[in-house]
Amino acid sequence: MAVPASSGAQAKARSAPAWARKSTLVLLIAVMALAVFGTTTQTWMTVNLDPQQLGQAATGQGGLQVQGSKAATTVTALALVALAGGLAASIAGKIARWIITAIIVLAAAGIITAAATVLADPLAAAQGSIAAATGITGSSADVSVTAFPVLAVVAGSLLALCGLLVIPAGRYWKxxxxxxxxxxxxxxxxxxxxxxxxxxxxxxxxxxxx
Structure with a gap:
C-alpha cells in the first residue's frame, strides 16, 4: 500500500532534530537580533573629559556616557534587518531561504565589524558624541569601554550561526x-x-x- 506524500512529509517533520525545528530556529534568530538591539540601548563607552568641557549636564554623571546606538549607528539598523529576515524565513520558500540566509549573515557580519571597530578604537567612535557635547572636534580623552560591545560581537556571531542553519534546517520544514x-x-x-x-x-x- 502506497504511503501518501502528505504522510511522508509529516513523518519527516516529526523526525526533525530540535535545532532544525522552524519555531526553534526562528525564535533563536529573533532572540539574537533583539539581544544585539538591546546592547545598543546601553552605555558602550564612558568618556572622561575636563568637567568644564563637558558642562553641567555631564559633570554629575562621572563622564560622558555614549550609548551603542551613537557609538556604532549601523548596529541598530542591522539588528532590525536580521530580525525581519528571521521572521520572513518562517514563511519563505526554498529559494527565498537562501536569500534570507545571505541577508542575515551579512547583517551579522556588519554588526560584528561595527562593534569590533568600537573596541579597536573607542576614542574615534566617541568623537561624534564628544563634539556634540563640547563643540570641539578631534579632542583627546580617556575612554573606558563597557562589556556591551563585546556582548554585541558575541550575539552577532551567534546570529550568523543561526542564519547559516536556515538552509540545512529548511529540508525538514513542511x-x-x-x-x-x-x-x-x-x-x-x-x-x-x-x-x-x-x-x-x-x-x-x-x-x-x-
Missing part, C-alpha cells in the same frame, strides 16, 4: 503552500480530497479534477 506540495509530492499529493477552490485551481493549470 511545504509552504499547496503548490509546493504538488511540486514535491507529484501525483500522490493530488490524490487527496479536493474542495471547490482546489478544483478551480487545478482546472486553471489544465488538470481535470474529476
Amino acid at each position: 511545504t509552504r503552500t499547496k503548490y509546493d506540495a504538488v511540486a514535491h509530492g507529484g501525483a500522490a499529493a493530488q490524490s487527496g480530497p479536493v474542495d471547490e477552490i482546489d478544483s478551480w485551481d487545478r482546472l486553471s493549470r489544465g488538470d481535470d479534477p474529476t
Whole structure:
C-alpha cells in the first residue's frame, strides 16, 4: 500500500532534530537580533573629559556616557534587518531561504565589524558624541569601554550561526503552500480530497479534477 506524500512529509517533520525545528530556529534568530538591539540601548563607552568641557549636564554623571546606538549607528539598523529576515524565513520558500540566509549573515557580519571597530578604537567612535557635547572636534580623552560591545560581537556571531542553519534546517520544514506540495509530492499529493477552490485551481493549470 502506497504511503501518501502528505504522510511522508509529516513523518519527516516529526523526525526533525530540535535545532532544525522552524519555531526553534526562528525564535533563536529573533532572540539574537533583539539581544544585539538591546546592547545598543546601553552605555558602550564612558568618556572622561575636563568637567568644564563637558558642562553641567555631564559633570554629575562621572563622564560622558555614549550609548551603542551613537557609538556604532549601523548596529541598530542591522539588528532590525536580521530580525525581519528571521521572521520572513518562517514563511519563505526554498529559494527565498537562501536569500534570507545571505541577508542575515551579512547583517551579522556588519554588526560584528561595527562593534569590533568600537573596541579597536573607542576614542574615534566617541568623537561624534564628544563634539556634540563640547563643540570641539578631534579632542583627546580617556575612554573606558563597557562589556556591551563585546556582548554585541558575541550575539552577532551567534546570529550568523543561526542564519547559516536556515538552509540545512529548511529540508525538514513542511511545504509552504499547496503548490509546493504538488511540486514535491507529484501525483500522490493530488490524490487527496479536493474542495471547490482546489478544483478551480487545478482546472486553471489544465488538470481535470474529476
